Amino acid sequence: MSQRCKIVPERCIACGLCALYAPNIFDYDEDGIVLFAQEPTARQQFIIDEEQETVQTAYRKCPTRAILLEK
Template structure:
């Protein structure tokens, strides 16, 4: 399984994640990106193959490494 979240302090709101994976990433009122499926908690897996491809594109495009991933859910 693949889990993700965005580290807000690293996000520069460049827009690449939302452009590459609009179903997975969005921006809050302050312009900081977050992982949409679970409001940036890192608890919901990315299990749809199409979303996995889009995620990998967004993950590799992020210039600051704000998007993080792991194979287990993130601790709350």
């Protein structure tokens, strides 16, 4: 089942964890605030099966819930 991931940059504190766990999915702007690596202006993205575990880990590790997951 494809998984939809949303990011809330307003909640991001630029801790750097999400791209550590899912470097193909997450990246940061010049202030270290989260964005999607492949689609920097998007606020949501469907996650391919191969990346679902890494994104799940990033979701769990994000200290401010700036990453949201929906089935």
